[in-house]
Amino acid sequence: MFQLAQYRFFSPPDCFGRDLANIMPLPVQEQFAICAQLAFPDSKIPYVVTHIWNENLRRELNALPPTGPINEQEVLAACTETAGEILGLRKRAKARSQEVTVQEEETTLVPIPANVMSINKDVKTFDKTKVHMENGELTRSFNNIVATVESVLSDHHAIVKFRPLKSQTEYRVLCHSDDVFHLDFPENKQNTHKFSAAWDLWKDTAKNKKMSLRGLMKPGSKMRLNAVPLLSSASPPTTNLASVHYCSSGVLVGKNSLPHTVPVECIQLPVAEFNYPFKHHFQKIVASLDKDGKFLASKFGGELKPTTDDQPKIAKAWKKGPKGSGMVLRPEYCLSFPKNQSPAVVTAVKKPEPEKKKAEAAAAKLPNPVKTKTREMSALIQNSYGRVIKIINENYGIAVGIDPKGGSFQMLFDSFDLFLGNTSCKEMGKKLSDLIKVGDHIKYNAILIKSDKPLERDIRYLATAVVFADRKSVV
Secondary structure: OOOOHHEEOOOOOOOOOOHHHOOOOOOOOOOOEEEEEEOOHHHHHHOOEEEEHHHHHHHHHHOOOOOOOOOOHHHHHHHHHHHHHHHHOEEEEEOOOOOOOOOOOOOOEEEEEOEEEOOOOOOOOOEEOOOOOOOOEEOOOOEEEEEEEEEEOOOOOOEEOOOOOOOOOOOOEEEEHHHEEEEEEEOOOOOOOOOOOHHHHHHOOOOOOOOOHHOOOOOEEEEEEEEEEOOOOOOOOHHHHHEEEEEEEEEOOOOOOOOOOOOOOOOOOOOOOOOHHHHHHHHHOOOOOOOOOOOOOOHHOOOOOOOOOOOOOOOHHHHOOOOHHHHHHOOHEEOOOOOOOOOHHHHHHOOOOOOHHHHHHHHHHOOOOOOOOOOOOEEEEEEEEEEEEEOOOOOOEEEEOOOOOOOEEEEEEOOOEEEEEEEOOOOOOHHHHHHHHOOOOOOOOOOOOOOOOOOOOOOEEEEEEEEEEOOOHHH
16 A cells, blocks of 8 residues: 555656656556555555655666655554555454454544545545534635634744634644735735735745744734635544644734735635645644644654745645636735736736837737637646647747537646746746747646636636647657
8 A cells, every 4th residue: 555655756746746646547557666564464455655666767767766764654644544444444443352343433523525625535534523513514714814823833834723703612723834924014004015916925925035933923913814624534533633624725914914804815626725745744744743732843753844845835826816716816905907907918018019029919910719619618627638829929828628528628828837847937937939839739737717708719718737748648
C-alpha cells in the first residue's frame, strides 16, 4: 500500500504530478521499484511502501535510487486508515487472545457530503460532533467572521478560535501566512485599499512580505477571517487531539482592520480547493498538536516550516480570482473601471502603441466567430487536451478544446496560466510567443464563463492551468 506522498520524482513535479492517476495510468507500462516496511503482518496487505519510483526513468537518467530518510511513523499513520477501509478492519478488538468483536460504527461518524474538502480521498467519514452543524447539515464555509487568536505556532502558522452564531461551541482554525493579508487602515475606517485584480492583492500577504505572524497575531487579539472545513480521519483519535477541523481561506490583519471585510471570498469546491501538498502539511501539523493545541516538535519530526513556493497552499490560478473561480476579490476592494472596460484590459495595457502598429492591428481582423449549437456545457473541465489556434498578443491566446458533454469550444488563456514545469510564462518574464505557437498541443483545466450578452467571438471558457508541447504524445 502507498499514497502519493511516498512517490519520488526525479525532477520537480508539474501541475499534473499531483494525482497518481496521471503518474501511473493503468494499465501500467513502466517498471516501478519500491522500499517497503512490514506493518500489518496478519492482514492481506502486510506491507506499507515508504519509497516508490519509476525504475525505467531512473536508469535512463542514470540516477541513484531516491531512498532518502523519512518519518516512518508518519507514513504508517497515514496508511492505517486506508488499510482499515480496504480490509474492513474498522472494528474494535477486546484483546489479542480473545475473539474480535464486531461493533457498529458510532452514530457520530457520518459520510462526508459532496463539495467538502478532506485531507485526501481516503477520508470518507467525519465526526459530526467536532464541527458546526445546522439542521443536520455540515456548514460548508464561514465568510468574514470575527475570531480570537489562541496561539502562534511559528512565523507562518497560528491557531484561532471562532464561535458561530447561535452556538455555544468554539472551533479551532489553522491559519497559514500564505493567505494572511496585512493591510493597515486609517482611523476614520475608510477603505483606502483598492486593487485592479485579485492577483495584485496577494502581494500583501504576510508570507510575501516576509512578516512573522508572531508580530501580526498576538494571542487574545481579534481579527477577521474566512474558514472552511478540512476534514481528517476520525480514526484513530490520536491523529487530531486538538480537534482542528477548519482551515483559513483568507485572513485580514493590520492596524484598524477589524471593522473591514476580508478582501477575498472563501475558496470552495467544486470550483477550487487547497493543493494536495498543503493538505498533507495540514494533516502533519494537526497530528503534532496536543489536546490543548500546543505544538510538539518531537511528533512533527523537526522545525515547523511553511510550504515551499512551488507547492503553495492556494494555486496561482485560484489567486487570480475571476468571477466564479477561486478566491474572488470583494467589490469593496475593487477599483472602478470605465464602462465596457474590464480590469484585465486595463492591466494588460502598458503604454500607447505607435500609430503604425495600431493600423496593423486594425487590419488584422480575427477569423469569423465559431458558433456552437445550444447545449448544456460542462462547468469545469480538467486534464483535457486541445490545440492553440491564435496568439493575440504577448499576454493572451486562444485555444480550442473538446467538451466531455459533446462539441468543441474556444477558451482564453494568458501568460499566468501557461506553465513550463512549475513556473508560469509571466513569472519567467517571457511573452506567450516565446514559448508557444499556433498549432501546439496543450493539456489544460478550464472553467465555464457565463455571459448574458452576445459574444462577438464565441469564447465560453477561461483556462486556469495550461501545459504544452509540439506533439500530443509528450504533453
